[in-house]
Amino acid sequence: MPALQRILLKLSGEALMGDEAFGIHRGTIERIVAEVAEVSRLGVQVAIVIGGGNLFRGVAGGAVGMDRATADYMGMLATVMNALALGDALERGGTKARVMSAIAIDQVVEPYVRPKALQYLEEGKVVVFAAGTGNPFFTTDTAAALRGAEIGAEIVLKATKVDGVYTADPKKDPSATRYQRISFDEAMVRQLQVMDATAFALCRDQNLPVRVFSIFKPGALKRVVLGEDEGTLVHV
Incomplete structure (x- = not known):
């Protein structure tokens, strides 16, 4: 399931x-x-x-x-x-x-x-x-x-x-690493551009998690739905 x-x-x-x-x-x-x-x-x-x-x-x-x-x-x-x-x-x-x-x-x-x-x-x-x-x-x-x-x-x-949220822009910094999961508050403190501020605040206030993933990776959407480790989960 x-x-x-x-x-x-x-x-x-x-x-x-x-x-x-x-x-x-x-x-x-x-x-x-x-x-x-x-x-x-x-x-x-x-x-x-x-x-x-x-x-x-x-x-x-x-x-x-x-x-x-x-x-x-x-x-x-x-x-x-x-x-x-x-x-x-x-x-x-x-x-x-x-x-x-x-x-x-x-x-x-x-x-x-x-x-x-x-x-x-x-x-x-x-x-x-x-x-x-x-x-x-x-x-x-x-x-x-x-x-x-x-x-x-x-x-x-x-x-x-991009296949998730990174510590820095992976195109500019080859040493950047992908977060597997990160809280809304930490993402805001680190000024990670996940979504615009209004959307981000609404998701946080409604306890609505966000997963960032690459739509260009074949099968990524299915893997996310099946609960596999894909992209970055942003949560309360």
Whole structure:
């Protein structure tokens, strides 16, 4: 039996880029979908919060000097596009999925309603949350912490390019070592950039652990779900 029964997976938009400068790399999204589908078939309830940085990069130059709230709403629309692509790829791969948005775009995507999201999860569908929290000035990290707490997830899995939290940047310092586990308080004292401060505080206050792992390591998501030593666990 999997060690985890309900998870909130936080995917950055950049995770979908592959080797592209921006946008969505089809092979990359299909590989991620295959890993999510494998975990779902184990009986694990999977919810996903996705970022939009990969698409927003394409308009980032034009956003310079723009009102912050306006730029953030543009970023939310980017997450909706990513969520639709992810939901479509899941469905094409044979995994039932529902996309729910924190901002109302009724003709395009279903609005986020907590009881409905819980119903979908209990039916075994993968639920993809789009548009962050629906508010400017909040990151998709914060949306992951919020949605994770709302749906009663056992853990937030932050999928990154790095296979955990290190004592220093492993790209700059070859002697850096990976933490197997670390407390929220210690991570804050050491100023380790696990998540943004708001998301980090929310997870700590809600006793919602975070595991940081690499989505680019084949089978890593399954190993995390099965309780194996993968990535770094951040806990109370």
